[in-house]
Amino acid sequence: MRADLPIGVFDSGIGGLTVLRELMALLPGESYLYLGDTARLPYGTKSPETVIRYALGAGQFLVARGIKVLVVACNTASATALPALQAALAVPVVGVVEPAARVAAAVAQRAVGVLGTESTVASGVYQHLLAALRPELSVLSQACPLFVPLAEEGWFDHPITQQVAQLYLSPLRQAGVDTVILGCTHYPLLAAPIARALGPQVTLINAGQAVAEEVKATLHARQLFASRSQGEVELWVTDAAPRVRRLASVIIPQVGERLALVDLGNGAKGEQSQRGVAYAPC
Amino acid sequence: MRADLPIGVFDSGIGGLTVLRELMALLPGESYLYLGDTARLPYGTKSPETVIRYALGAGQFLVARGIKVLVVACNTASATALPALQAALAVPVVGVVEPAARVAAAVAQRAVGVLGTESTVASGVYQHLLAALRPELSVLSQACPLFVPLAEEGWFDHPITQQVAQLYLSPLRQAGVDTVILGCTHYPLLAAPIARALGPQVTLINAGQAVAEEVKATLHARQLFASRSQGEVELWVTDAAPRVRRLASVIIPQVGERLALVDLGNGAKGEQSQRGVAYAPC
Numbered sequence: 001m002r003a004d005l006p007i008g009v010f011d012s013g014i015g016g017l018t019v020l021r022e023l024m025a026l027l028p029g030e031s032y033l034y035l036g037d038t039a040r041l042p043y044g045t046k047s048p049e050t051v052i053r054y055a056l057g058a059g060q061f062l063v064a065r066g067i068k069v070l071v072v073a074c075n076t077a078s079a080t081a082l083p084a085l086q087a088a089l090a091v092p093v094v095g096v097v098e099p100a101a102r103v104a105a106a107v108a109q110r111a112v113g114v115l116g117t118e119s120t121v122a123s124g125v126y127q128h129l130l131a132a133l134r135p136e137l138s139v140l141s142q143a144c145p146l147f148v149p150l151a152e153e154g155w156f157d158h159p160i161t162q163q164v165a166q167l168y169l170s171p172l173r174q175a176g177v178d179t180v181i182l183g184c185t186h187y188p189l190l191a192a193p194i195a196r197a198l199g200p201q202v203t204l205i206n207a208g209q210a211v212a213e214e215v216k217a218t219l220h221a222r223q224l225f226a227s228r229s230q231g232e233v234e235l236w237v238t239d240a241a242p243r244v245r246r247l248a249s250v251i252i253p254q255v256g257e258r259l260a261l262v263d264l265g266n267g268a269k270g271e272q273s274q275r276g277v278a279y280a281p282c
Numbered sequence: 283m284r285a286d287l288p289i290g291v292f293d294s295g296i297g298g299l300t301v302l303r304e305l306m307a308l309l310p311g312e313s314y315l316y317l318g319d320t321a322r323l324p325y326g327t328k329s330p331e332t333v334i335r336y337a338l339g340a341g342q343f344l345v346a347r348g349i350k351v352l353v354v355a356c357n358t359a360s361a362t363a364l365p366a367l368q369a370a371l372a373v374p375v376v377g378v379v380e381p382a383a384r385v386a387a388a389v390a391q392r393a394v395g396v397l398g399t400e401s402t403v404a405s406g407v408y409q410h411l412l413a414a415l416r417p418e419l420s421v422l423s424q425a426c427p428l429f430v431p432l433a434e435e436g437w438f439d440h441p442i443t444q445q446v447a448q449l450y451l452s453p454l455r456q457a458g459v460d461t462v463i464l465g466c467t468h469y470p471l472l473a474a475p476i477a478r479a480l481g482p483q484v485t486l487i488n489a490g491q492a493v494a495e496e497v498k499a500t501l502h503a504r505q506l507f508a509s510r511s512q513g514e515v516e517l518w519v520t521d522a523a524p525r526v527r528r529l530a531s532v533i534i535p536q537v538g539e540r541l542a543l544v545d546l547g548n549g550a551k552g553e554q555s556q557r558g559v560a561y562a563p564c
Contacts (some may be wrong), residue, residue: 039332040322045434050321050521118525145525149431152327160449163442239332243400243427 001068001091003224006031006234007215008067008091010058012043014237014244015148015185016073017251019096022208023071024233024252026216031231035062035262039238042148043076044117044184051119055081057264059089067091068224069215075183075207076117079125092218097125099210100181105133107203108179113172114141115194116183117148126181140175144168144184151186152247157193165190165197173198181205189251236262283350283373285506288313288516289497290349290373292340294325296519296526297430297467298355299533301378304490305353306515306534308498313513317344317544321520324430325358326399326466333401337363339546341371349373350506353497357465357489358399361407374500379407381492382463387415389485390461395454396423397476398465399430408463422457426450426466433468434529439475447472447479455480463487471533518544 007030009020014036023032037043037058043051055077059070070093072078072085078095085093104112104126114126121143130139146164155161172180180202182188188206195204219225237244237259248255289312291302296318305314317340319325325333337359341352352375354360354367360377367375386394386408396408403425412421428446437443454462462484464470470488477486501507519526519541530537 039328045525046321046521122524145435146428146431149428153427160442160445163445167442239328242404243327 001222001224003068004031004226004228005066005068006033006231008032008062008070009034009073010055010062010070010077011036011074011185012054012076013038013041014248014251015151015189017248017255018185018188018206019071019073019208019211020233021252022206022212023215026212027219027231029226029228029231030219031226032233033062033065033067034233034235036235036237036244037264038240038244042117043074044119044148045145046119048080048119048123051076052081052084055085056088059085059093061262061264063089063091069094069218071211071215072096073185073208073211075120075185079120079123092222094211094214094218096185096207096211097183098129099214100183100205100207101126101129101133103210104179104181104205105130105137107205108134108137111138111140111175111177111179113169113175113177113180113198113202114139114183115144115147115168115180115187116141118143118145120183126183138175140172140177142168142172144187147190148184148186151189152243154247154250156189161190162193162196165193169194169197177202179203179205182207235259238262238264283504283506285350286313286508286510287348287350288315288513290341290344290347290352291316291355292337292344292352292359293318293356293467294336294358295320295323296530296533297433297471299530299537300467300470300488301353301355301490301493302515303534304488304494305497308494309501311510311513312501312508314515315344315347315349316515316517318517318519318526319546320522320526324399325356326401326430327427328401330362330401330405333358334363334366337367338370341367341375343544343546345371345373351376351497351500353493354378355467355490355493357402357467361402361405374504376493376496376500378467378489378493379465380411381496382465382487382489383408383411383415385492386461386463386487387412387419389487390416390419393420393422393457393459393461395451395457395459395462395480395484396421396465397426397429397450397462397469398423400425400427402465408465420457422454422459424450424454426469429472430466430468433471434525436529436532438471443472444475444478447475451476451479459484461485461487464489517541520544520546
């Protein structure tokens with residue numbers, strides 16, 4: 001494995017850029033190759049078998065281009081496809097679920113809330129991990145299907161988002177959770193209304209920061225740190241509708257203009273091959 | 283073409299069941315073969331090239347199974363993929379856009395509002411058709427990206443849906459539109475809050491009814507009416523997550539239990555092939 005290879009980051013869409021942002025902040029000397037499977041998002045409402053098939057295609061694409069670590073910056077894919085990815089790929093694979101669960105287990109007092117898509121919540125993956133780490137914690141999960149469309153609408157701190165947060169989160173507040181895992185990469189964009197709905201005593205866990213620390217530890221253990229001072233970022237998506245570019249630029253400024261399109265060759269083909277348009281990657 | 287063949291109905295998901303419901307009411311002697319591409323929905327936020335590719339795959343699947351007419355019960359696919367489908371398939375293809383535009387042109391007084399997904403609105407297809415039919419009408423479009431997730435959450439007549447409708451539709455109300463096209467098959471599920479937000483003077487156009495009349499005319503012109511008194515319905519989806527079954531049953535009672543899974547062979551493969559589970563079609 002070569003230390004100068006980029007770190008691969010994969011998400012169903014561009015919510016995973018909240019994870020890339022944390023990686024770039026903690027490990028600025030690394031290069032990154034990001035793939036958002038925007039032609040087939042969202043994963044969170046699809047069945048595990050479909051998510052596994054899509055995740056394998058994306059992972060194989062990134063490994064074929066040359067990466068030294070794969071970060072699965074998607075809770076749904078981390079919750080359902082991590083064993084399949086680890087079995088199929090020849091690079092270390094880091095998901096967002098385990099690091100976030102470990103941080104929550106380290107800081108929680110009594111009760112943890114888990115927010116996620118329907119499929120992440122249905123998978124029970126956070127409950128299982130937290131039960132293994134600290135069996136005395138009580139864990140309460142809440143699917144929040146409207147949070148991703150609200151974030152994609154750009155209503156990050158909007159009165160309607162606040163009301164939806166209040167509705168979804170009142171069971172957690174009533175149960176007295178002290179720590180809440182933002183179990184979807186879009187949710188850090190809604191941190192303000194989520195925090196207000198939960199009250200000031202609650203600690204929010206942003207998986208992106210936990211993942212960045214985990215990747216740093218992985219690179220350290222394998223002596224794979226890049227030697228440069230400033231890395232590069234290449235961004236690929238399977239569909240580049242205007243809303244994709246717009247939201248990407250909200251998460252990482254100017255990044256929307258730098259998205260490149262890629263054909264995964266199995267139903268997730270972007271515009272590139274049809275139009276012959278070559279968007280310059282970063 | 284055999285008159286006893288079923289009518290094919292295709293949508294990106296199960297919103298198109300609102301169209302199937304109208305077809306079954308108007309033409310109860312016909313049989314129907316419905317395909318919802320739930321593994322790859324939503325289409326409304328994807329680029330035209332991706333939508334065309336997905337629609338062709340779905341249309342080819344239905345034609346291969348044997349249908350006498352294809353109804354594209356999806357505004358996004360009708361707005362972007364109809365010429366490609368008509369060129370590629372050997373059966374008449376009826377979209378939802380033209381019939382709805384014709385009804386709107388027939389009843390509108392002065393100003394028409396068009397509600398749709400981002401891609402339907404961006405395509406300008408309703409404006410072009412209305413301009414051709416009645417150039418003196420003013421037409422105002424509004425993308426409503428949160429309506430589909432709100433409908434899928436089951437919040438059909440919910441205070442939050444009402445507020446979102448008020449926000450999206452106040453420009454149309456202020457402009458004094460007298461007729462509004464529900465330019466997405468999910469929107470009839472939100473007819474109550476939409477009607478309240480627009481006020482009592484506004485006529486809502488449900489494309490499903492217009493399409494059913496168009497299909498009836500097509501069958502009449504080609505002498506393709508089925509001779510039986512009661513037809514059958516077969517329903518296929520590319521991914522059958524619990525929410526798909528739940529929402530399907532809201533639109534057509536008990537239908538959720540009768541969804542069958544299908545593998546389109548290009549990244550939209552359902553659970554069936556992996557699990558070996560055979561859901562009994564209707």
